[in-house]
Each structure stands twice: as C-alpha cells, then as structure tokens.
Amino acid sequence: DSGVTQTPKHLITATGQRVTLRCSPRSGDLSVYWYQQSLDQGLQFLIQYYNGEERAKGNILERFSAQQFPDLHSELNLSSLELGDSALYFCASSSTGDGTYEQYFGPGTRLTVT
Amino acid sequence: GQNIDQPTEMTATEGAIVQINCTYQTSGFNGLFWYQQHAGEAPTFLSYNVLDGLEEKGRFSSFLSRSKGYSYLLLKELQMKDSASYLCAVYTTSGTYKYIFGTGTRLKVLA
Numbered sequence: 001d002s003g004v005t006q007t008p009k010h011l012i013t014a015t016g017q018r019v020t021l022r023c024s025p026r027s028g029d030l031s032v033y034w035y036q037q038s039l040d041q042g043l044q045f046l047i048q049y050y051n052g053e054e055r056a057k058g059n060i061l062e063r064f065s066a067q068q069f070p071d072l073h074s075e076l077n078l079s080s081l082e083l084g085d086s087a088l089y090f091c092a093s094s095s096t097g098d099g100t101y102e103q104y105f106g107p108g109t110r111l112t113v114t
Numbered sequence: 115g116q117n118i119d120q121p122t123e124m125t126a127t128e129g130a131i132v133q134i135n136c137t138y139q140t141s142g143f144n145g146l147f148w149y150q151q152h153a154g155e156a157p158t159f160l161s162y163n164v165l166d167g168l169e170e171k172g173r174f175s176s177f178l179s180r181s182k183g184y185s186y187l188l189l190k191e192l193q194m195k196d197s198a199s200y201l202c203a204v205y206t207t208s209g210t211y212k213y214i215f216g217t218g219t220r221l222k223v224l225a
Contacts, residue, residue, distance in 0.1 A: 056211035
C-alpha cells in the first residue's frame with residue numbers, strides 16, 4: 001500500500017459525458033501527478049501540481065483539467081469523453097516539487113467509455 | 115523530437131542476471147527513472163539517475179551515460195516475482211517540466 005488513494009476504482013460512462021477522478025496523496029506529500037495508461041500508448045504523464053500550483057505539464061488534452069485543493073487532494077476532470085479516453089488513470093505523489101524524487105503511485109481508476 | 119526506446123520483451127532464467135537497456139533522445143535532460151510494474155498494478159519506483167555512473171540498490175542497479183543517451187537496469191539473482199514490466203522514464207525541462215516514458219520492457223523469468 002503506497003498511501004495514495006484514488007476513487008473510484010472503476011468508472012463506466014458514455015461518450016460525451018464528463019467525469020471526475022479523485023486522488024489523495026500520502027500524508028505530508030505536497031506534489032500530485034496524474035498519468036494515463038492505455039494499452040497502445042503506455043504510460044503518459046498528464047500534469048503535476050505542487051502545493052496547489054501547476055508545476056509541470058505533459059500531453060494533457062484541452063478536454064482534461066486538474067486542480068489541487070488546499071487540503072492537497074487533487075481532482076482530474078475529463079469532459080466530452082471519447083472512446084479513446086478509456087484507460088487506467090494513475091495518481092502519484094511525492095514530497096517535493098522538483099520532480100526528481102521518488103513518486104508513490106495510487107492503485108488507479110479504470111475508466112471505460114462506451 | 116523526444117524519444118525513448120526499450121526492448122519490448124525479454125526472457126531470463128531464475129537465478130540469472132538480466133540487463134534491460136534504454137536509449138533516449140531528449141532535450142533538457144534532468145534525470146532518468148526506472149519503475150517496475152506488475153500486470154494490473156501501479157508502477158513502483160526502482161531508481162533515479164541524474165549523474166553518469168552506476169547506482170546500486172540491493173539486487174537492482176541502474177547505470178546512466180548522459181553523453182550516449184543510454185541507461186540500463188541490471189537485475190541480479192532473478193526471482194520469479196521479478197516477472198513484470200520495467201519502465202524507463204526521462205524527466206526533462208525542455209520548455210516545461212515533464213516526464214516521458216518508454217513503452218516498457220516485459221520481463222519473463224522462467225524456472
């Protein structure tokens with residue numbers, strides 16, 4: 001158990017819908033990272049927040065957005081969902097914001113878009 | 115462009131040593147990570163290299179050559195539980211900070 005929690009574990013929704021994935025980092029960690037893992041594209045870095053501020057940005061689609069709240073939990077919002085958005089979404093956390101420290105991954109949320 | 119290459123699959127025998135290579139072409143290099151991922155599970159951190167050379171941690175070692183854009187993960191005394199995917203990832207600051215992952219190497223350890 002990494003100490004990072006993600007809800008829900010599974011999510012099934014239809015194309016065009018909007019969903020919110022939630023992540024709580026390990027106690028004391030200030031950084032939260034979001035990743036997408038699909039069978040054909042491997043693990044893709046989406047975005048990092050550090051203490052409420054955006055710190056790093058990967059290939060995150062404009063239909064996707066994230067934020068980190070004062071209590072340090074984070075939410076990833078996915079809108080206008082497409083079939084290709086079906087994937088495993090991981091959240092990870094680390095103690096610092098400089099990106100060079102070990103990241104602890106949560107168990108993931110499996111999103112299925114039908 | 116930015117690119118990371120790893121072999122897709124490798125097979126080795128229990129008790130043996132295996133080396134998983136990773137080559138990268140990125141700008142703004144700021145370090146290289148190795149992660150282990152068992153099927154259906156989350157990745158777990160193995161190592162981080164930012165300087166050239168070998169870092170040893172128990173049965174696992176990771177090597178980096180920045181001039182050659184090359185890294186390897188060395189696994190010694192292989193165990194069945196080492197059967198997993200091994201992901202190489204580069205942390206870059208080209209334009210903006212981001213992580214670029216290779217597609218992973220699936221290692222099968224045979225008895």
